[in-house]
Amino acid sequence: MSEPPAGVPHVLVVGAGFGGLRCVRALAHAPVRLTLVDRTNHHLFQPMLYEVATSVLGANEIAAATRHLFRHQRNVAVHMTGIERVDLAAKCAFDGEGRATRYDWLVLAPGVVTDYFGHADWAEHAPGLKSLDDALVVRRRVLMAFERAEITPDPAARRALLTFVIVGAGATGVELAGAIGELANFTLRHDFRAIDPREAQVLLLDAGERVLPSFAPSLSARARRDLERLGVTVRTGVRVGDIGPGFVVAGDERIATEATIWSAGTRGAPLLGTLGTPLDRQGRAIVGPDGALPGHPEVFVVGDAAHVEDARFGTLPGVAQVAMQMGTHAARCIRADLDARPRRAFAYFDKGQLAVIGRGHAVLQVGPVRLAGFPAWIAWALVHVTFLIGFRNRVITMLEWARTYFFHRRAGRVIVGGD
């Protein structure tokens, strides 16, 4: 694999998510050679994945070829392959085909995988929502359920087909439930003849006490009301006991459903297990105040794969903002090392959090500021469009959104691939 020219230090960045991308960008003018490795060929705007899953946007709208983003940054090479193992002593990373890459600094941003709490067999029946492929699987299952219901005369079978269960009421679960509620109540309203899509039941289940637990309780309550307005049935304090073909067991109840989506848990990428350094209970690598592994200042872990304790905010959440700031911080540490300056500790700057619940409704929390309803939704729309700059023509995306949100149209509800 590409060995950097002698004398120029090599920075290997694993993962082209928000953290990896920021780190590579921040080293554009540093005297280093960079290699950015990812198992997919694209950077993904993960917070909008639920919009691909529910046909609001196409896959192209929220993803861009990673190498295209860096085509003019000449000190980085982009390699599409999956890093499976790191040998910290040898300063070497290995991909699935055994190819070795040596590094002087390593920035690990491999993200998380869907976690079924020891029930790996649930995965087949309740896909998660972490990748574009996941989103296309969820889209296919949701749309196919309506299609099959239209040609299924048996009322019980039809009811199961029109029951959608979302497990986990964090941001992904809430946004997904809201979008499916919109789909059933508005987008598909005129499209069927034998069924009325508004008969669809959308169930959002969570073992915790409230939806969006990272938000203030008042916003959780508002989000719940907004979900119910869209016909979503929210059940909190309910534990899922089993998931199988055509059913979910929630508490004492067995729910017949053909489309279950899992947004209840994640774990750090398996790669982290090969480091031999401490992981937390969710398999995330525990890092020091500078974001580096204890005993290995040349190895950073950034984004949701890292367990970071912040003096002001406690354990930081696995959101894009944290990943971006950690990525930039890792780059700053590398520049400090190059200049033989001391590193600074990482300090998170909280830009707040946002969740959207169907058309025109959102909740927003920035420090003491709390906003709900349409003003929060406008904020959400602006923030998201801003993020999309650079890898997507902003005008096109805004037109798409305008069309979807004001006309309830999703013409491109295309099913591709088989299960």
Add this chain to the structure above:
Amino acid sequence: MSEPPAGVPHVLVVGAGFGGLRCVRALAHAPVRLTLVDRTNHHLFQPMLYEVATSVLGANEIAAATRHLFRHQRNVAVHMTGIERVDLAAKCAFDGEGRATRYDWLVLAPGVVTDYFGHADWAEHAPGLKSLDDALVVRRRVLMAFERAEITPDPAARRALLTFVIVGAGATGVELAGAIGELANFTLRHDFRAIDPREAQVLLLDAGERVLPSFAPSLSARARRDLERLGVTVRTGVRVGDIGPGFVVAGDERIATEATIWSAGTRGAPLLGTLGTPLDRQGRAIVGPDGALPGHPEVFVVGDAAHVEDARFGTLPGVAQVAMQMGTHAARCIRADLDARPRRAFAYFDKGQLAVIGRGHAVLQVGPVRLAGFPAWIAWALVHVTFLIGFRNRVITMLEWARTYFFHRRAGRVIVGGD
């Protein structure tokens, strides 16, 4: 399945391509119940499939949910299922799960499937290009070849990865070869570090004497020159003897390649074989002057699944224009039957043909008019945008195109799914 109300005759339309769609639309105000059945959930703008395969457009840009197109036409129900067999005597069609649908009139527009001339085993190594799933497979193989070449140090292996073979130089093959040539020479130019995408070899093979055989010889010659300008090697009069993992045998030569695409042949859909009526050598159903099956005036076959002899043009080609006109004509015959008027014979009105060869170049032939180069390309762009009205926001599509063609950008080069 949905039985029409007693007394209202039922028209079953199989296939939501150009022919099926036109037929259903033309019966919007007829006193009939319509069922439109397709094995996918979308109408596909097939002439632009090569643009999805080469990442010019996303899947959403050329496909639209069929039921969404007909949401306001209340006399049609759309069913997503595949019709596998027709019992002409019983006037009944059966899907893969054995569900029966009775009809008074049947309009068969099932299209064609890729034909490997008796070498079914070639399919795995040389996908065709008939569906969105096909296009995503071709896209994945083409983009993955560049990705793998970037991390492959062995020169021979790298050369094989950068060799693209397209078998069949009809419109699809020519347009695909041109688009891959554009991709290698312009779009990807700055994106790699270890390879130069311009080293890629694009081979277009055909057993016949010239490319685009349905066009005038002067336009074939011009198309060939335009292809060569894009770095495409055109080899006519060459027969493909074998296709296997990593190779194509063309004439006496064995070409090492990891991405072969088959655009050399098609056959009528297998469903036609269950009719028991005469088929031609390409498995297309032979129809009478009104487009109906001989002896079965209640059954029409339209589009490329039909073998139609036209008084002026001979056997009609399998293009969108023929399908649309036949679909409309079948609807007119049904209206004539309802009114107890005599049917007219089908007469094709030739609107000409167009093929595009990379950015800014096309060939156009309408009756005696022959156009090539940029003027033909402008005509192509206008015709295609016009077709897209109704199932896609024209403004968005035009912006996408403008971006792609003037800036050579294809940011959304997203690989989804595994092979």
